[in-house]
Amino acid sequence: MNSVREVLENRRSVREYTNQPVSADLVQEILSVSGKSASGSNLQPWKIYAISGSVKNRLCETVMQRLALNPSGEKADIPIYPKPLPDPFRQRRYDCGELMYRALNIPREDKIQRLMQVAKNFSFFGAPVGLIFTINRTLCESQILDTGILVQSIMLMAKEQGLDTCAQASWTLWPQTIREVLGIDEAEMVLLGMSLGYAKQDELVNEIKQPRIVMDEYVKMMGF
Numbered sequence: 001m002n003s004v005r006e007v008l009e010n011r012r013s014v015r016e017y018t019n020q021p022v023s024a025d026l027v028q029e030i031l032s033v034s035g036k037s038a039s040g041s042n043l044q045p046w047k048i049y050a051i052s053g054s055v056k057n058r059l060c061e062t063v064m065q066r067l068a069l070n071p072s073g074e075k076a077d078i079p080i081y082p083k084p085l086p087d088p089f090r091q092r093r094y095d096c097g098e099l100m101y102r103a104l105n106i107p108r109e110d111k112i113q114r115l116m117q118v119a120k121n122f123s124f125f126g127a128p129v130g131l132i133f134t135i136n137r138t139l140c141e142s143q144i145l146d147t148g149i150l151v152q153s154i155m156l157m158a159k160e161q162g163l164d165t166c167a168q169a170s171w172t173l174w175p176q177t178i179r180e181v182l183g184i185d186e187a188e189m190v191l192l193g194m195s196l197g198y199a200k201q202d203e204l205v206n207e208i209k210q211p212r213i214v215m216d217e218y219v220k221m222m223g224f
């Protein structure tokens, strides 16, 4: 799978991984090519902490312990959503969750199972590699946008290399713990996490095809 089009049409968020390791060389190849992403004034504001093995396990274990005492997490550096999230976005968020829980066969009333599924974010869904994205606190929205471009490059490069990903805003709920465990300076804000690894086959949760709005809803063609 090599054309950008093919990758864009076939990429899905993967939430079950095999334990097949991903070599440091392969991670570096994906991240170095992705580093060619464009950024405003070429600021390249991003930092990426690529973690595996005992470092990843320590972060996951620490968050899981703290999650049990504090299910809502820490004070995030940036909010995941505005409060309240207006429609149509609120409805899309709801539909997205329902599609996933339906694939997993977890009904709405089964709060425990749903919480356990959310908690899987904090094991990077079993992926052998976790990525944490940060930028310096002095930077602003445009540099978050730049980092989003980098994130997409990583998702596409991973796919080209036979790997899969899941971007995870959920990690922004644990910025202090992430900084503490990974030794990241307080000056850096945690923007996103990402799972990276080989997808488990025949897992319904990895087959979900989240729908997209039609182009006319987000494109206005003018002056053609």
Ligand SMILES: Cc1cc2nc3c(=O)[nH]c(=O)nc-3n(C[C@H](O)[C@H](O)[C@H](O)COP(=O)(O)O)c2cc1C
Binding pocket: 011, 012, 013, 014, 015, 096, 121, 166, 167, 168, 169, 170, 171, 192, 208, 209, 210
């Ligand atoms: C910035 C960003 C943050 C996300 N955060 C999470 C997350 O915390 N947990 C999760 O399971 N999925 C997360 N996702 C995955 C989205 O739910 C997913 O991309 C969306 O539903 C579209 O599905 P697809 O990626 O399979 O096309 C995130 C995606 C993006 C781009």
